[in-house]
Amino acid sequence: MKKLINTPDLVVPDALRGMATAHPELSVDAEAQIVTRAGGAVPGKVGVVSGGGAGHEPMQVGFVGRGMLDAAVSGPVFTSPVPDRILEATRAGDSGAGVVHIISNYTGDVLNFLMAAEEAEDEGIKSAQVIVADDVAVKADGTNAGRRGTGAVLLVERLAGALAETGASLAEVAALGQRTNDMSRSYGVALTSCTTPAKGTPNFELGANEIELGIGIHGEPGRERRAVTTAREIVEAMVGAILEDLPEAAGAPVIALINGLGGTPLQELYIMHAELESALSPRGITIARSLVGNYISSLDMAGCTITLCRADEQMLALWDSPIHTPALRWAC
């Protein structure tokens, strides 16, 4: 294993120290693994709080700031933070108006956030939960944990975070988060495995000319393996899987996210965006807003996810509103 780290057990606190030194506009507790805005909770504003395993940077800690999250808590690599830490982040994000938890749909995350929410309620902190489950590679069939949360986590956090800045209520922010989730679908493709610092070897093996479609962002098995092919054919397969599951997309504007998994250069992500536009245009789907880059990574995995979110006017206006986080910053 070759990584720019000190020791595997210090990866998360060391990276958080790096965030602290690079971003004075954040308050970073590298030991508790909690990141908040330097100014603390915004009086009167509903707090938007998230968290999850590390290894997906900039998600979640890089999404803290005006127009997105108030607090984020990081677990160890690919492991949910414990309820106590989620509770601590919830307290930090609450100014009295309550907190919306945005949770990626993984068993540990959901369980731990719900436990923290109960404890928060005992302390008088109101909360609402939005569970993000957008990965169409997993069919929710009642026997599994349902769909995984991937790219839509960013969209839900951004739009709910933007609405919270306007002074909207807890119920309104949660409802918009839920609606964003309901309107979003994602699909991933991997060219390589990732290597976790603790294990030191690839999580799974892919042949020298093999790609895996439907991969999860922790390397969960996908739907199928194929011989490597053109970006155009890969996008076509990904878009097909997404649109099969996203009703009434034709004619609607979408927010499109081409998300790199950590080991894929930006050049390739832009090629994927070009092919996405070519695939959507003849289907009458307009890309109204785009985001291309590494936002929800899987350590050093090569590959990407595509997320499409059918967006109405309110969602587009919220998307465009001011945002100032380490990973996303515009229209300040």
Add this chain to the structure above:
Amino acid sequence: MKKLINTPDLVVPDALRGMATAHPELSVDAEAQIVTRAGGAVPGKVGVVSGGGAGHEPMQVGFVGRGMLDAAVSGPVFTSPVPDRILEATRAGDSGAGVVHIISNYTGDVLNFLMAAEEAEDEGIKSAQVIVADDVAVKADGTNAGRRGTGAVLLVERLAGALAETGASLAEVAALGQRTNDMSRSYGVALTSCTTPAKGTPNFELGANEIELGIGIHGEPGRERRAVTTAREIVEAMVGAILEDLPEAAGAPVIALINGLGGTPLQELYIMHAELESALSPRGITIARSLVGNYISSLDMAGCTITLCRADEQMLALWDSPIHTPALRWAC
């Protein structure tokens, strides 16, 4: 070779099509491989124009926009654009106030930009050149082409671009660009080779536990190979090489760039930033501004470069001024 591409010969135009579809604020000629601001040259403003081989995305095409470049021209992967195309980009960037060319110090780039500048002069377009040469791994000894341009290219383009927005003259913008270059030093480390689309195999081989210090951003050989070690030791070696060459850094604020080479996750880049701060602080050097991410990549190479720029008040104020490009956006 596994890449998200169509065919090796379409990598650059396809990626530019992706930029065109993702960034309506840009005007992209995917065939000529020239990117300009959608509004064209800004009347009365000195144009800032750059270019170079592709494979370093977002550099240079992702740096076009308010507060940075007016136009950028991309060559094929790792290959300089031809003089005709540079001339075309120069014309596009000129509003009558002249153009500052910012050139990475590689033989082909320098030669082609100087030829284009001569032709531009014949057409009545004044220009000045800033040749960026910041990589301390190469000792300029009169027998070689001198130092390579790496991370300082971003800093020079940003600060010269910001000054140009204020209505400064051609000479003033060029002088600030030159001063930024003179105050900047960089050093790179690679954990893996990159693989060019045309060749399809790694440009060089590194052992399973080997890193290369002093690597160039095209995979040019470095100063030494070492067994992989901690981020702390790697940073110490890099900072040592940089400071040996950056006089009077102690006590001065620096702009610090931790730049990923394309295949290294953000988590590791933040760890490098933490260690950079730990290495500089006892030496009396304050990091006044930070940038952490993939800005000057080398396709899918794992590794990073560190750039330090000794910055005065003017440079810090220009750094903070409004910028709106695909890769850098703040304080709008």
